[in-house]
Amino acid sequence: VMEDNGSVIWVNPLAFARGxxxxxxxxxxxxxxxxxxxxxxxxxxxxxxxxxxxxxxxHGYETYVFPFDWRLWTMDxxxxxxxxxxxxxxxxxxxxxxxxxxxxxxxxxxxxxxxEKKNAPAERKLKPAIALGAPDNGxxxxxxxxxxxxxxxxxxxxxxxxxxxxxxxxxxxxSMYQILPAPNDLYPGWDPVPDVNIxxxxxxxxxxxxxxxxxxxxxxxxxxxxxAADPQVPLFNVLGTHYD
Numbered sequence: 172v173m174e175d176n177g178s179v180i181w182v183n184p185l186a187f188a189r190g191x192x193x194x195x196x197x198x199x200x201x202x203x204x205x206x207x208x209x210x211x212x213x214x215x216x217x218x219x220x221x222x223x224x225x226x227x228x229x230h231g232y233e234t235y236v237f238p239f240d241w242r243l244w245t246m247d248x249x250x251x252x253x254x255x256x257x258x259x260x261x262x263x264x265x266x267x268x269x270x271x272x273x274x275x276x277x278x279x280x281x282x283x284x285x286x287e288k289k290n291a292p293a294e295r296k297l298k299p300a301i302a303l304g305a306p307d308n309g310x311x312x313x314x315x316x317x318x319x320x321x322x323x324x325x326x327x328x329x330x331x332x333x334x335x336x337x338x339x340x341x342x343x344x345x346s347m348y349q350i351l352p353a354p355n356d357l358y359p360g361w362d363p364v365p366d367v368n369i370x371x372x373x374x375x376x377x378x379x380x381x382x383x384x385x386x387x388x389x390x391x392x393x394x395x396x397x398x399a400a401d402p403q404v405p406l407f408n409v410l411g412t413h414y415d
Contacts (some may be wrong), residue, residue, distance in 0.1 A: 252279060354367070
């Protein structure tokens with residue numbers, strides 16, 4: 172849930188109808204809210220999506236929830252996760268944790284493990300790390316979003332109020348660049364976008380898409396860091412639902 176001074180923006184159709192979607196925009200650096208007077212926070216998870224799994228885990232485990240601002244680079248959020256884990260270990264009954272991260276939360280777990288100031292200390296505190304649908308190699312939806320091909324939900328937001336500009340919003344999110352399909356040469360047999368170099372800003376400019384070249388460069392470097400990583404903890408990534 173993304174809030175501006177207690178008023179829910181994401182996901183809130185009323186906020187979209189009032190033209191508030193772009194209150195979520197970040198500035199050029201990807202670290203600060205772009206709209207003057209707006210301060211976005213992520214104080215709690217989206218209960219509609221996460222209540223069931225949280226309640227199930229609480230039934231058998233000492234469970235804590237770590238909501239975070241999913242617009243940001245996960246490597247920028249990782250120090251906060253580290254602090255959160257350290258605090259819970261000090262006050263709890265255990266000396267290790269199992270991390271469960273959904274979607275971008277799975278990448279956040281990896282950045283906690285492999286970031287410059289983590290590695291061995293993080294590995295000592297962790298048992299398994301379990302990701303649910305983590306976009307380790309990126310997802311095609313990020314490509315279409317940055318290319319101004321909005322989802323049906325964002326199309327509705329545009330229709331509700333002409334002031335809503337989904338393309339401008341997602342292009343301001345570093346995380347959206349972070350989940351672009353990984354470079355074609357990164358993994359054996361990996362060729363998600365044949366004959367197109369999506370990591371060259373000129374490719375986007377040729378089609379008239381005003382992307383953030385700094386975010387694009389940083390996201391490519393992050394993919395290469397993930398590909399080279401070898402954290403010494405058991406890692407599991409559960410993909411899909413309702414499959415054996």
